[in-house]
Amino acid sequence: MEVTNKVIAITGGASGLGYAMAQRLGxxxxxxxxxxxxxVTLDDAVSELTEQGINAHGFPLDVSDEQSVITAFADIAARLGPVEGCINNAGITDDALLIKAQDGVVTKRMSLAAWKRVIDVNLTGIFLCGREAASHMMESGKGGVIVNISSISRAGNMGQSNYAAAKAGVHALTVTWAKELAKYGIRTGSVAPGFIVTPMTAAMRPDMQEKLASGIPLKQFGQADNIAQSVAFIMENDYFTGRMIECDGGLRM
Known part of the structure; x- marks a missing residue:
């Protein structure tokens, strides 16, 4: 799909990886x-992108709230036209071990609230936004592309039962939708980032950053635009669907 003049929705688009995607596609x-x-962050991002000559518009959204998602996509269609690209990028973490024990006694467990918070945003949010985007794409008759942001943690990562389960589910949605939506001219794809330079990783102690980078074959963290490049590839390659791009410097082989 040629992205020029196409309406592309990006969840979590006001900062981090989403903002980098907005810059590249814009x-x-x-x-x-x-x-x-x-x-506030949304307004600032739109202003910054507009100053760069990019055609950007902001839409407040809670991805975990069904009515909020329905309303936001209806607003996009009314103001800009129906979406032809949707990047499901919004996500959170709330890490904890499943259980902690001392002297044979369980002292702490991952709370149900922590589990639900992450699943609601990282998995249910993608379901809701993907469903709404697919509905608009089908009804417009133009088709489109849905890109879901997964993670190398989808294979399982200590302290991230909730996050790993959600990110594994994200790619399962990608594969399922590729099979269901192809007849409507809709393609799907996933991107699984590794360690990327973000405000979160930048806040780590230098020695911790060094230790993590040493375990990556390329010996460095990726840049946000590396993920944006992967997303753009999926958008533009008309024979790509139901598959994943792992952009992690070779960390997960």
């Missing part, structure tokens, strides 16, 4: 619908 001529829960 410079290629896409019309951007940035979706984010933080209205």
């Amino acid at each position: 410079k290629q001529g896409a019309i951007l619908a940035l979706l984010d829960r933080n209205a």
Whole structure:
């Protein structure tokens, strides 16, 4: 799909990886619908992108709330036209071990609230936004592309039962939707980032950053634009569907 003049929705688009995707696709001529829960951050991102000559618009959204998602996508269609690209990027972490024990006694467990918070945003949110985007794409008759952001943690990662389960589910949705939606001219894809330079990784102690980077074959963290490049590839390659790009410097082989 040629992204020029196509309406592309990006959840979590006001910062981090989502903002990098917005920059790359915006410079290629896409019309951007940035979706984010933080209205102030959203307004700032739209202003910054507009100053760069990018056609960007903000839409407040809680991806875990069904009505919020329905309303946001209806607003996009009314203001910009139906989406032809949707990048499900919004996500959170709430890490904890399943259980902690001392002297044969369980002292702490991952709470149900922590489990639900992550599943609601990272998995249910992708289901809701993907469903709404697919509905608009089908009814417009134009088809489109849905890209879901997974993670190398989908294979299982200590202290991340909730996050790993959600990110594994994300790719399962990608494969399922590829099979279901192809007849409507809709393609899907997943991107699984490894360690990427973000405010979160930047806040780590230098020695911790060094230790993590040493375990990566390329010996460095990736840049946010590396993930944006992967997303753009899926958008533009008309024979790519139901598959995943692992952009992790070779960390998971």
